[in-house]
Amino acid sequence: MSQAAARFNDPLIHHWMPFTANKQFQDAPRIIARAEGVHYWNTAGDKLLDSVSGLYTTPAGHGRREIREAVTRQLEELDYAPPFQFGVPGTFRLAHELAQMLPAGLNRVFFAGSGSEAVESALKVAIQYHRVRGQGQRQRFVGRARGYHGVNFAGWSVGGMVKNRDAFGLGLPGVSHMRHTHIEPNRFVMGQGDHGGVDLADDLQRMVDLHGGDTIAACIVEPIAGSTGVLVPPKGYLERLRAICDQHGILLIFDEVICGFGRTGHPFAADAFGVTPDLMTMAKAITNGNIPMAAIAIRQDIQQAILDAAGPDAIEFFHGYTYSGHPVACAAALATLKIYRDDDLFARGAALVPKFLERIASLRDIPIVTDTRGFGLLGAVDLATDGAPGKRGFAVLRRAFESGLVLRVASDTVILSPMFITTDDQLDEMFTLLRKILAAV
Ligand SMILES: Cc1ncc(COP(=O)(O)O)c(C=O)c1O
Numbered sequence: 001m002s003q004a005a006a007r008f009n010d011p012l013i014h015h016w017m018p019f020t021a022n023k024q025f026q027d028a029p030r031i032i033a034r035a036e037g038v039h040y041w042n043t044a045g046d047k048l049l050d051s052v053s054g055l056y057t058t059p060a061g062h063g064r065r066e067i068r069e070a071v072t073r074q075l076e077e078l079d080y081a082p083p084f085q086f087g088v089p090g091t092f093r094l095a096h097e098l099a100q101m102l103p104a105g106l107n108r109v110f111f112a113g114s115g116s117e118a119v120e121s122a123l124k125v126a127i128q129y130h131r132v133r134g135q136g137q138r139q140r141f142v143g144r145a146r147g148y149h150g151v152n153f154a155g156w157s158v159g160g161m162v163k164n165r166d167a168f169g170l171g172l173p174g175v176s177h178m179r180h181t182h183i184e185p186n187r188f189v190m191g192q193g194d195h196g197g198v199d200l201a202d203d204l205q206r207m208v209d210l211h212g213g214d215t216i217a218a219c220i221v222e223p224i225a226g227s228t229g230v231l232v233p234p235k236g237y238l239e240r241l242r243a244i245c246d247q248h249g250i251l252l253i254f255d256e257v258i259c260g261f262g263r264t265g266h267p268f269a270a271d272a273f274g275v276t277p278d279l280m281t282m283a284k285a286i287t288n289g290n291i292p293m294a295a296i297a298i299r300q301d302i303q304q305a306i307l308d309a310a311g312p313d314a315i316e317f318f319h320g321y322t323y324s325g326h327p328v329a330c331a332a333a334l335a336t337l338k339i340y341r342d343d344d345l346f347a348r349g350a351a352l353v354p355k356f357l358e359r360i361a362s363l364r365d366i367p368i369v370t371d372t373r374g375f376g377l378l379g380a381v382d383l384a385t386d387g388a389p390g391k392r393g394f395a396v397l398r399r400a401f402e403s404g405l406v407l408r409v410a411s412d413t414v415i416l417s418p419m420f421i422t423t424d425d426q427l428d429e430m431f432t433l434l435r436k437i438l439a440a441v
């Protein structure tokens with residue numbers, strides 16, 4: 001048998017894994033087989049502590065019975081119905097509940113299946129909103145270096161992560177990027193740095209000066225840039241973006257796919273920072289990660305303008321997904337929101353924040369650590385590069401898995417985002433393990 005034919009029966013080769021070093025993985029697989037509470041188990045039965053809440057998805061813990069039962073009930077009652085020109089009860093209930101939670105004014109909700117789809121949806125709403133108001137010339141978007149807005153074409157175009165862009169061509173035209181917000185004077189600061197906020201946000205003003213404010217449809221940012229390594233906005237930054245947007249009729253979009261649902265110690269980052277966007281994306285923790293789902297929240301008058309511009313029987317927004325508001329996802333989301341309320345989980349998460357940030361900051365004395373930062377239950381530790389960028393980060397990921405800890409790395413940055421149900425003892429265990437790992441790489 002040829003080597004290729006022999007490999008055909010290798011159980012690992014047929015799945016092309018996302019954002020993964022596939023060849024490397026096949027040689028040393030890390031397979032997670034079971035989860036409960038704050039723990040995973042690998043295929044050998046070893047227990048692992050989850051320090052990232054899944055992928056920022058699962059703050060209420062793995063294996064929540066209430067969600068499982070709601071999903072089962074929904075599957076028994078209505079597994080699927082088409083979302084175009086038909087409705088299912090759960091979408092209306094969920095949109096209504098979200099409208100009660102969201103910052104004032106953001107009370108129209110459109111559903112999608114992933115964060116990437118939510119971003120595309122928000123950008124399309126922005127373009128159409130301007131168009132129906134006679135401002136079809138507003139077609140530019142402003143994003144930010146090191147921003148992550150998913151992997152679809154518009155999302156990576158407004159995003160600013162080089163590796164997500166450079167293999168895929170030119171992307172969306174008319175996109176400009178502001179500088180990212182990670183600057184030297186704010187190194188080793190927990191919470192918002194004192195430096196650079198207004199100056200960095202004035203990059204948007206420079207785009208206005210260069211292109212004309214009336215050519216820009218929207219400015220999209222993550223309030224805290226998550227995937228790139230938890231870049232917390234310096235003081236005054238988001239406020240200044242808001243002011244420039246208001247001055248020039250530019251829509252401000254907050255991508256809260258990571259920040260939403262209590263991650264910042266508040267329901268949304270918009271609440272934490274006291275700045276309300278015009279559109280907001282949400283995903284991940286909306287179903288505690290149990291079923292794929294995403295949403296965008298839209299200012300009421302933005303939706304109204306689009307509805308008003310169409311005839312009485314016309315479809316107003318030619319956009320939607322087969323799985324927009326999937327009934328099973330809605331059931332999972334409604335059960336998740338009930339857990340958040342019944343267990344007062346955002347408050348429980350918020351109570352954990354001071355200890356978590358203190359623990360992140362305490363890693364500063366490790367010689368390879370070049371920065372520590374965090375906000376809410378999002379923390380990051382930068383490591384000095386060891387030869388090639390990403391080599392040391394990957395070594396940490398691998399060694400952590402072998403030591404019973406699941407964490408996230410972005411190049412040479414370690415990211416932690418614990419579940420809101422994490423106990424003090426589990427937090428201690430997380431940082432004891434991490435310290436040991438960082439001392440060894
Ligand atoms: C801020 C932000 N936007 C969008 C996305 C894309 O979400 P998805 O992977 O569900 O498409 C992510 C994913 O991590 C994200 O962090």
